[in-house]
Amino acid sequence: MVITRELDLATQGFTDIQDITTQIQLLIRESELQAGIVTIFCPGSTGGLTTIEYENGALRDFQEVLENLAPLRRDYHHHLRWGDDNGSSHIRAALVGPSLTVPFVGGRLTLGTWQQLIFLDFDTRPRSRKLVVQIMGE
């Protein structure tokens, strides 16, 4: 059985990190499926999904490492070609990845206690995002 939903998010860009655990758990509850996987997918090449301990210190650390990896201000080929300013966003998104698959059991996500599902918006402006949330199971 396959159930597809959307999750609407208003983000600030610039590696804004949002905790989406509660919303995803709610969609699983509403699906009434007991066991299976939820796949969360970002349609767009400047967002990413992963998990972290959603705590301000860890979030800033993650943002700083991503800034070292692909700094916001640099003469990216993407900028020179298109007059765009979000070259770093594309690289961060490709590295973190646009998709996350998490098992659920007894209608509950199998996350650890200090682990949250996060969406990262790497774009260089506020965005309205619609994530795809697909629940598959029995």
Added chain:
Amino acid sequence: MVITRELDLATQGFTDIQDITTQIQLLIRESELQAGIVTIFCPGSTGGLTTIEYENGALRDFQEVLENLAPLRRDYHHHLRWGDDNGSSHIRAALVGPSLTVPFVGGRLTLGTWQQLIFLDFDTRPRSRKLVVQIMGE
């Protein structure tokens, strides 16, 4: 329902990046499934899968960041031990990841307008690749 297909690619190695969106979309169409997930998997430890805006500038930017992360020319332990020259390939592949799962709805991938599915061949020679494409849904 589970449908497994293979996708044949001829690649150049050295972080050759290929857009596989059209081929994957075609396999979903042929499956006649309407909603579900497609999992694309690289059997081999020197390839990776993710999404990006498939545009020459963004591709070169991504290649340059990967070169900074794990430079092609360096005295890797993997080289010293095996006389091999693809130590950087293994690291890039492990970081980007060998697997990508994307939801489809109404027989169509849920990608954004400027977002493509890509396979990256990190090996240090041309390769013939067979990716596994598994479609699951209803």
Added chain:
Amino acid sequence: MVITRELDLATQGFTDIQDITTQIQLLIRESELQAGIVTIFCPGSTGGLTTIEYENGALRDFQEVLENLAPLRRDYHHHLRWGDDNGSSHIRAALVGPSLTVPFVGGRLTLGTWQQLIFLDFDTRPRSRKLVVQIMGE
């Protein structure tokens, strides 16, 4: 059909890398499913999953690149805030990712010959881990 199992691991932390291929293959065999996907998930924000050629040289190379990316000893915000010492663990885990999905066909993982499934424990102490292994297919 969905089958959920746990995999118990005793790890050393500090980017201890364990080959879990044989155990995952065994769980698929026991499920008696022929084709589908296995999703391996780490409940906890200091572990990661990917594939690599499980060879001491490549493992050390990967550990060294991760140490460059997010060094063990650094004044992370996470440390200052919580008196904790595993800031690097959280970043490495978020980057490598907590989830891995691999297709199987004919009851066998579709891995390449020199490719193994690995769990990486990034925490700063030995841990007892319970990975979630969910097998879905027919």
